[in-house]
Amino acid sequence: MPSFTAKDVQTLRQATGAGMMDAKKALTENDGDYDAAAKWLREKGLAKAATRTDRENEQGAVAVATEGDSVALVELKSETDFSAKAEDFVAVVDQLATAVAKGGADGVSEVAESVDQLKITKKENIEVGKVVHWTVPSGHVVDSYLHVQDGRGVNAVLVELDGGTPELAHDIAVHIAFTKPGFLTRDEVPADEVEAERSALLDITKAEGKPEAAWDKIVEGRLTGWFKERVLLEQAFVRDEKQTITQLLGGASIVRFDQVVIGS
Numbered sequence: 001m002p003s004f005t006a007k008d009v010q011t012l013r014q015a016t017g018a019g020m021m022d023a024k025k026a027l028t029e030n031d032g033d034y035d036a037a038a039k040w041l042r043e044k045g046l047a048k049a050a051t052r053t054d055r056e057n058e059q060g061a062v063a064v065a066t067e068g069d070s071v072a073l074v075e076l077k078s079e080t081d082f083s084a085k086a087e088d089f090v091a092v093v094d095q096l097a098t099a100v101a102k103g104g105a106d107g108v109s110e111v112a113e114s115v116d117q118l119k120i121t122k123k124e125n126i127e128v129g130k131v132v133h134w135t136v137p138s139g140h141v142v143d144s145y146l147h148v149q150d151g152r153g154v155n156a157v158l159v160e161l162d163g164g165t166p167e168l169a170h171d172i173a174v175h176i177a178f179t180k181p182g183f184l185t186r187d188e189v190p191a192d193e194v195e196a197e198r199s200a201l202l203d204i205t206k207a208e209g210k211p212e213a214a215w216d217k218i219v220e221g222r223l224t225g226w227f228k229e230r231v232l233l234e235q236a237f238v239r240d241e242k243q244t245i246t247q248l249l250g251g252a253s254i255v256r257f258d259q260v261v262i263g264s
Contacts, residue, residue, distance in 0.1 A: 003027075003031055003032030004027045004032035008034065009024050009027060010023075012027065012038060012041070016038055016041045016042070016117075023041070026040045026044075042120065052123075052124065053125055053127075055079055057077040057125045057126065058262075059078045059079060059263060060076050060078045060084050060262050061075075061076055061084045061089060061093045061154070062075045062153040062155070062260045063090075063093045063094045063096065063097035063146070063156070064097055064146055064153075064156050065097035065101040066142075067098070067102045069136050069138075070102070070104075070133065070134065071101060071133075071134050071136065071158055072101035072131075072132060073130070073131075073144070073258060074096040074097045074100055074130070074131050074132070075129030075156075075260045076092060076115070076127075076128055077128070078124050078125075078126050079126075080124065081150070083124055085152050088118065088121070089152070090152050092111065092114045092118055093152075095111045095114060096111045096115075096131075099111050100131060105133055107133075108128055115128060130260050134158065134160060134256075136160060140160055140161060140162055141160070141161040141163070141168075141169050142159065142161075142169060143159055143169035143172075144156065144170075145157045145176070145177050154262040155177050155260075155261045155262070156259065156260050157257065157258070158257060159172050159173045159254065159256075161249075161255065162252065162254075163251055164249065164252030168248070168252060171239070171248070172232075172249075172254065173257075176257055176259055178238050179232075179238065181229075181232040182231075183230055183231050184232050184233060184256070186227055186234065188231075189231065194223075197226055198223055201226075202215060204222075205218050232254065233246045233254070234246070
């Protein structure tokens with residue numbers, strides 16, 4: 001006779017996300033010991049999860065959190081948006097962000113068991129993606145923007161200013177969410193990328209039959225437009241394109257920014 005009941009099987013299923021036969025087998029293999037059966041299922045589930053690590057996981061969710069003078073942005077990756085939109089998935093990414101805000105990048109390990117449980121229940125390649133943790137100096141201003149879609153964060157931004165106001169920082173965070181700049185200043189753009197673009201623009205200009213004397217000026221003008229797509233300080237502010245982000249800042253300066261966009 002089994003040393004467990006149908007209710008025990010159901011309880012184990014609800015707690016672990018295992019199927020009925022798997023839950024029953026776990027209890028049988030462990031003589032009805034609930035904790036041992038749960039551990040058995042977890043180990044089996046993680047062994048299966050390890051075989052999924054080569055699958056693409058471009059979906060997921062992102063969350064931000066603040067704790068005192070610390071802020072965090074954390075991405076949790078999945079294979080499908082169906083899994084990422086689920087309440088349990090969103091709860092775990094929120095837990096991750098809070099843990100990182102409190103304890104830095106090491107906070108991820110505090111939520112490792114919950115992440116592992118998602119791997120088992122969702123049967124997908126789920127893993128922690130980008131983790132950002134800042135400790136903000138006194139006098140600096142930090143704000144964030146989180147675009148939520150179908151109940152999950154899909155586009156998150158952090159901005160730190162030296163000077164300025166939270167409202168200004170928030171406006172810039174919203175701007176970044178829309179324009180997705182890769183760099184703060186022109187100097188940060190890799191030189192080889194700049195030279196490759198300059199060379200391509202020169203070829204285009206020549207092919208258009210422009211006068212040779214005008215090539216340099218035309219190329220530099222087009223290169224400026226290319227920089228504006230990538231460099232935050234050179235972009236026109238989305239809410240008022242008559243001024244650049246540099247002009248919007250006034251006497252303040254952007255110390256740093258970071259962004260995660262799900263699916264990008």
